[in-house]
Amino acid sequence: MNRNQLNIRLMSGNEACAEAALIAGMRFFAGYPITPSTEIAEILSRRLPKVKGVFIQMEDEIASMASVIGASLAGVKSMTATSGPGFSLMQENIGFAIMAEIPCVVVNVQRGGPSTGLPTNPAQGDVMQARWGTHGDHPAIVVAPGTVNQVFEWTIKAFNLSEYYRIPVIMLLDEIVSHINEKVILPDPSSLAIINRKHTTKMPGEYIPYQNNANMVPEFIEFGLGYHYHVTGLSHDESGFPTNTPGIVNKLIRRLNDKIEKHRHQIIKLKTEFVDDADTFIIAYGSTARSAHFVARMNRAKGIKIGFIQPLVLWPFPGKEIADIVKNAKSIIVPEMNLGQLSHEIECACARPVISVNRVDGNMITPEDILERL
Amino acid sequence: MSFRYEIRLSGSGGQGLVLAGQILAEAAAIYDGKNATQSQSYGPEARGGSSRSEVIISDEEIDYPKAVSIDLLLCFTQEAWNKYGRDLKPGGILIIDSDFVTEPKDRQGAVYALPIAAMAEKAIGRSLVANIVALGLITGITGIVTKESMETAIQSRVPKGTEKINLKAFGCGFDKAIELKTN
16 A cells, blocks of 8 residues: 555654645755755655656755755745754855745754754754844744644745745754654645745836835746846845945835734734633743643643643744733743743743743653643 | 553664654554554664654544653663663553563563564564564554554555565564463
């Protein structure tokens, strides 16, 4: 029997990510293998040639990110997958893609850091790097699913968001959610909403590549159709050519940031459970949300009023939305596999202290770790 | 309280414990229609080092995927027993390869001490399939997954061309378990 033909399958997060990317229409992958992300590259190296896509193993992550940008400019939905050290190398070109408004998806399967850290162990230490890893004032969309079903769903959403807003979307996975195998119910691909970047209807010569629009996202046209325009990491005017003119630069940087910030309500997503009458809240993302949900579920069964909040989108940060849900809370617990990167954001958003439960030893946060702090 | 069964397969890297866990989880989740997760913990080595693979089987959603209180522990190495033995719950089932693990003393509960790798070598001519022999033992001893589902999962997961020897290895472990239970 061929398990690949079943619509209910036991799948790992990395497998689900690769499958969903293909369904989203991704046809170009460039990368450099690194644990714990390697299976994404492995699977796509076999699958992409069969759908007339391109898989290329580059010499490093700098080049991988550069070729993803090139392929996307040629009109192909593109992605790469890496882990901490590789994600660090990609930062410069991620900034280029943000500045030049080039859609792509970058998967970072987090492992222990800093540096080469713990290659085979989970961590969530790249939350701030995903937001601020590249320099300058820039927007970011970062998603962080916690189950294999969520990886599948949010890989497709990552491509949709990236195409719609013309921005690299970062998927922050971790070793647990990437390597766990669990049951996935695959949807009928025709039932899924797939968004493609908006193409211009203007003719060459009339087309202004970075012209502002009602939704603040310029229209796209791929190279190779006779349109010639300038793409640069330098501050540029609507024609795409570099400029130092303060008014134009100011408009560009504000538009880039506003196109995400002004649409944040369409981007962010919180999964909540047991929140209506809760007086204690556990807020967790990625695989840590699994431990948090376990604790909430077990304590609810005992009649303890615990609420569960899982931000599926970390950036733009859903601070106002979280603050609104927890406004009457007695206590807020934020477990994460780092030293409090999101806890700090939540404290700022809610203007009150939270209980930060942390682990940086390469192990998943256990229900006990959370229970001790209830 | 709903049903949650926790299995930890432990040994060293390269013994096929991750694959064995995936087969168990696939049998339980896909062919038996329960819920199951398989997760793992291993070092950076391709071979050697300690390796463990955990399978949780439940009739409801599995959020936390790591073992909390182990119902069944398989140990292929002494190091694995030394490291994980204490996580086995009282009354839990222990299966060890008796050629590599000195039978644990003072162990309360069921202990199945069998020369698993040697059984694989004898039945198939390859000690490499010890992981699949162990799956046969687990299936026969616990009944936590059905034999038919395991056979389907083995065929779907093992490398092409090795289905026959792996099914034979599974049968070898399963028959041994039934023999032990009826005696």
